[in-house]
Amino acid sequence: MQDFNNRVAVITGGGSGLGRELALCCAGRGMRLVLGDVDEAGMQETLRLVAEAHPGTEAVTMRLDVSRLEQVQELAALSKSRFGGAHLIFNNAGVSVNGPIWQSTEHDWDWVLGVNLYGVVWGIKAFTPMLIEQNEGHIINTASAAGWLNGPSSGIYNASKTSVVAISETLALDLRDAQANVGVTVLCPAFFPTGIHQSERNRPADKADTVEKSEVSLKRAAALKYAVEHGRIPAADIAEMTLKAVEKDQFYVFPHRKIKQLVKLRAEAADREEGVFDSMNP
Ligand SMILES: NC(=O)c1ccc[n+]([C@@H]2O[C@H](COP(=O)([O-])OP(=O)(O)OC[C@H]3O[C@@H](n4cnc5c(N)ncnc54)[C@H](O)[C@@H]3O)[C@@H](O)[C@H]2O)c1
Numbered sequence: 570m571q572d573f574n575n576r577v578a579v580i581t582g583g584g585s586g587l588g589r590e591l592a593l594c595c596a597g598r599g600m601r602l603v604l605g606d607v608d609e610a611g612m613q614e615t616l617r618l619v620a621e622a623h624p625g626t627e628a629v630t631m632r633l634d635v636s637r638l639e640q641v642q643e644l645a646a647l648s649k650s651r652f653g654g655a656h657l658i659f660n661n662a663g664v665s666v667n668g669p670i671w672q673s674t675e676h677d678w679d680w681v682l683g684v685n686l687y688g689v690v691w692g693i694k695a696f697t698p699m700l701i702e703q704n705e706g707h708i709i710n711t712a713s714a715a716g717w718l719n720g721p722s723s724g725i726y727n728a729s730k731t732s733v734v735a736i737s738e739t740l741a742l743d744l745r746d747a748q749a750n751v752g753v754t755v756l757c758p759a760f761f762p763t764g765i766h767q768s769e770r771n772r773p774a775d776k777a778d779t780v781e782k783s784e785v786s787l788k789r790a791a792a793l794k795y796a797v798e799h800g801r802i803p804a805a806d807i808a809e810m811t812l813k814a815v816e817k818d819q820f821y822v823f824p825h826r827k828i829k830q831l832v833k834l835r836a837e838a839a840d841r842e843e844g845v846f847d848s849m850n851p
Pocket residue numbers: 581582583584585586587588605606607608611633634635636661662663664684711712713714757758759760761762763764765766767768771797800
């Protein structure tokens with residue numbers, strides 16, 4: 570898609586970080602906004618910033634949990650009833666948890682896969698038929714460098730993001746089979762400054778049981794916080810790169826070039842059938 574003016578952008582996780590910057594970029598291109606997030610105050614702050622930067626932008630918010638299919642379907646219905654459809658679908662909400670994989674709890678798995686994997690799956694399920702019917706649209710799934718490189722202490726997150734890459738590739742091939750005029754992009758950034766390292770703020774009360782903190786997992790959590798806070802590319806730039814990729818109908822987006830090098834090194838390590846690839850010490 571190239572002409573975004575007056576089209577509709579649906580953004581999950583629109584109340585913080587990358588989702589907020591995507592909202593600002595889309596509003597800057599004259600789009601109408603549908604924001605979905607568990608954090609209503611965060612979405613209101615996004616709306617305030619959008620109104621300040623791009624007065625007159627039409628926008629609607631819905632408090633929702635993306636791990637629930639019926640709620641994502643309600644978001645699609647809201648977009649249709651309020652704005653007549655939806656064009657850019659950013660399946661972007663995400664959370665992370667740390668800990669050795671064997672110690673992670675059922676709640677950790679349910680929560681992180683629910684948001685990061687099922688959130689994307691339900692976004693695809695709820696919106697793709699509308700896009701096919703319109704014969705116009707683009708689905709953007711936020712994966713991560715963790716969809717390709719598996720660092721320690723983030724097994725659930727890695728599994729979720731690897732799956733997002735897998736389903737994005739399959740979705741693009743299925744849409745090609747269906748001869749649908751619907752594009753797909755999978756976004757694979759490394760660390761950049763947002764609230765992702767404070768994901769526990771979004772953990773639901775009924776999934777409170779989590780991995781016990783050990784010295785090693787606390788060290789890993791501190792390293793994650795440092796890496797996120799010191800990420801060199803701001804979220805605003807990642808959002809702009811993403812919109813440019815959609816304009817070019819580009820499928821893969823690696824904002825951090827070093828990641829592509831590491832992906833190649835990982836493939837070479839697999840080709841040599843050696844020990845496990847460590848992207849932190851390649
Ligand atoms: N920041 C990074 O370093 C980084 C790197 C690679 C990928 N990502 C991905 O970018 C995406 C955006 O995250 P971010 O970095 O902006 O973090 P963030 O914490 O700033 O934003 C995530 C948003 O998702 C929302 N959210 C959480 N659970 C939800 C749920 N169940 N339903 C609906 N909304 C929910 C949060 O309220 C928040 O507004 C995520 O998918 C994340 O995995 C981030």
